[in-house]
Amino acid sequence: MHELSIVKDIFDTLSAHYATKIDDIQKIQVTAGLLSNVQPVLIQNAFDAFIADNRQYRDMELEVIVNDIIAHCDHCQKDFNVQYHRFVCPCGQPSTQIVQGNELFISKVIFKQHVS
Amino acid sequence: MSVNPANPKSAGNRVGSVQCDNTTLHLLKANDYVAQAIRTRLKDVCVINVCSSPGSGKTTLMQETGKRLAKDLNISILVGDPETERDAVRMREVGINALQIVTGGMCHIEAQMILQALDHIDLTGTDLLFIENVGNLLCPSAFDLGEDYRVTLLATTEGDDKPKKYPRMFLTSELMLVSKADLLPYVPFSVDAVSKDAWEVNPNLEVMTISTLNGEGLDAWCDWLKAKVQAKKEAANQTTEK
Ligand SMILES: Nc1nc2c(ncn2[C@@H]2O[C@H](COP(=O)(O)OP(=O)(O)O)[C@@H](O)[C@H]2O)c(=O)[nH]1
Ligand SMILES: [Mg+2]
Ligand SMILES: [Zn+2]
Numbered sequence: 001m002h003e004l005s006i007v008k009d010i011f012d013t014l015s016a017h018y019a020t021k022i023d024d025i026q027k028i029q030v031t032a033g034l035l036s037n038v039q040p041v042l043i044q045n046a047f048d049a050f051i052a053d054n055r056q057y058r059d060m061e062l063e064v065i066v067n068d069i070i071a072h073c074d075h076c077q078k079d080f081n082v083q084y085h086r087f088v089c090p091c092g093q094p095s096t097q098i099v100q101g102n103e104l105f106i107s108k109v110i111f112k113q114h115v116s
Numbered sequence: 117m118s119v120n121p122a123n124p125k126s127a128g129n130r131v132g133s134v135q136c137d138n139t140t141l142h143l144l145k146a147n148d149y150v151a152q153a154i155r156t157r158l159k160d161v162c163v164i165n166v167c168s169s170p171g172s173g174k175t176t177l178m179q180e181t182g183k184r185l186a187k188d189l190n191i192s193i194l195v196g197d198p199e200t201e202r203d204a205v206r207m208r209e210v211g212i213n214a215l216q217i218v219t220g221g222m223c224h225i226e227a228q229m230i231l232q233a234l235d236h237i238d239l240t241g242t243d244l245l246f247i248e249n250v251g252n253l254l255c256p257s258a259f260d261l262g263e264d265y266r267v268t269l270l271a272t273t274e275g276d277d278k279p280k281k282y283p284r285m286f287l288t289s290e291l292m293l294v295s296k297a298d299l300l301p302y303v304p305f306s307v308d309a310v311s312k313d314a315w316e317v318n319p320n321l322e323v324m325t326i327s328t329l330n331g332e333g334l335d336a337w338c339d340w341l342k343a344k345v346q347a348k349k350e351a352a353n354q355t356t357e358k
Contacts, residue, residue: 002222002223002224002255002258005144006143006144009143009144009146013141013143014141017139030143035283035284035287036258036284037254037255037257037258037284084280085280085283085316085317086316086317087287087316087317087319088316094315094316094319095319096287096318096319096320103142104142104143104144105139105140105141105142105143106139106140106141106143107138107139107140108136108138108139109136109137109139110135110136110137111136111137113135
């Protein structure tokens, strides 16, 4: 998987959004749906490699949250959990209307405390 | 949110003074913008992103398709490969306008590479543009290349458990081609089982069985292509008439 591209994109996104405040970030949380094919261990490794190369970020921490896949059934007007990639509602209707599982985003940014 | 000060899982940070931003900063979005730019640029060209594992028969199928449709359609192809120019040469041998995209070891093509390639290939008169993706069922699934259709090949030699192992690839495809069907008598592969699994992942997926060796299914595949090209042309005409 392209974990390193994602890590680079994380830092591009953070610096676009927070400018120089990026240096005060202590921890970020990334939320990845199961369908985004992101492996938490691999992305952690890529992140560690990146901050080792870019010393100004060396204290930053990463947490990866993986979301289950949830789809919507029109027949029942309800959402259902997609297990083992079976996109079929318990009522038997197939559905690929994905409500959750495709996402990949930075969900939380925690800044260092400035003890003054 | 209530905070339990005795929570042993807490890292001990003084919660009150930590500044925390809850965000939704989406990642890999830049690719989607570029993909949209490609769609805008290629209004009357039908673009097909062809994906599979390495060796499933993408290049051979493109060659065979080029030969069969030479009289009907003007075909061009962008061929992604981590290192070599070989596949584009194979396409030019059968008279197809081809440009190699060397991804420099990367495991997938990104929309930006396609947009750049469009400046180096002459698509005047092209009805159908194939993009042969890098052989990989995982990473290419996450990158929209501005295509109209995504077609995934699965060779009978690869085993019939792939749709469940690489669901996003099959979920995002419009058509699955079970390739190397001539080998079905010799390998443990069930077209029924693989179709059933694929439909659980994507009920709208079309499935065709093909062999470039004995020609099975190629007429149906070529008819499918011709219909898609026609549909794209009609859609383009409608928007220009408005
Ligand atoms: N038996 C059989 N072999 C095929 C068929 N199509 C391609 N091949 C062989 O599979 C190998 C890989 O094909 P290629 O088109 O280069 O695959 P690509 O990596 O997906 O582009 C070559 O040795 C082809 O001759 C087919 O329909 N039947
Ligand atoms: Mg090839
Ligand atoms: Zn239902």
